[in-house]
Amino acid sequence: MKILIHRGANQIGGCITEIQSAAGTRILIDLGHNLPGESETLDKFDDPSNLSALLEGVSAVIYTHNHGDHLGFFDRVPADVPQYIGEMSREVMCNILDESLNKAIRAKRKPLIEEFVNKAVKIKSFCTYASGRPFSVGDISITPYFVSHSAADSHMLLIECDGKRVLHTGDLREHGFLGKGLEKTLKKHVGQVDVLITEGTMLSRDDGHTKTESEIQADMSALMAQYRNVFVLCSSTNFDRLAGLHKANARFRSRPFVCDVYQNEQFKTLTKYSGQHSDLYVIDDAAVMSLRKVNLHKRMVEKGFTMVVRDNPTFRKWIAYLTLMLDPSQTVLVYSQYKGYLEQQERLQEFVRMFGCRVEYVHTSGHATRKTLAKICTLTNPTTAIIPIHKDAEADFLTLDIPKDLKARIVDGFCCKDGVEMELS
Ligand SMILES: [Zn+2]
Structure with missing residues (x-):
């Protein structure tokens, strides 16, 4: 068996892992693009010849998320x-592409329309998998x-072939609403593995004070008690955050939870797939904003509100209009996503200034966390190797609080052991 880390050993974004069986089956786990600001300004796989060479002879691509x-x-x-991807993930992607396509149609931008139609067709052709159900390539x-x-x-994906068990963690955490399940899954379903391929994003970022999503929800609730008018800038697909926000707002019964048509489509997807497992993920009462809905504007001004915002021309129009009617001392903008985006993007800074009110960072x-990474290593107790990916170049797994024998199994470069050839580029 061969494991090739094409990318991710020394950077956070653009993860690509290849697994080859001795019989020659080749699969890719994730096929990611570099993040903005990543070490390579241009992604080398933007060059079609590099991407074709990588995909030559590959039997399937499996995405963690x-x-x-x-x-x-x-x-x-x-x-x-x-x-392959999860069924809900596929629908979330379809919603994103529908939104992009509508925007391109409104702007009459033919090349973009073609691009988004092609992407939508491609994503709809994805096979889907379900948690706990094995499939084969x-x-x-x-x-x-x-x-x-x-x-x-x-x-996360448990890969089995040539008598070996390899766990690829994808991106994961314990401090989300459903994070407690990780330990149970590792103990009950995964157990010991031969090779662990694990993310290490927080290795160089964890200051020991990582908040849980429940604490974030409590912080949001406290801000809602302090301010009548609450704008929240966050990703429209960060569903733990949105569910916590929605729940916090529900305590203030008369306050509408406001969003746009696209965000509401994502809420419908969340409610359809996750709402059946927990009420927390049922968001079926959001008010969809429009400049024509004067009754909604009146209610927002009279009762206060929570509004999920994102930076686009429509929201800019709405914010300019709404802020004319609001008392800035009773209004707050909660910035609830990665701080780096705000530091790097001048346009986003300008959008934040548009609100003309206090800005709070809640994220x-x-x-x-380092503690969770150590737990994953210890519980899976890999017999052959630990391969760290999705981490900063300087982040060092040796600094984790794990036993010495596990530290000795951390791979950094080329290694051939117990019949597994591993290469990190
Ligand atoms: Zn991720």
């Missing part, structure tokens, strides 16, 4: 190579297990 740094190149995979068996992450419907990471 739908973040762009894990699935950015999905539309460039040849039609005869099956691609050639002689490789893959079992996905649900994990908590800032993208809903995220999975927590979608990734495993």
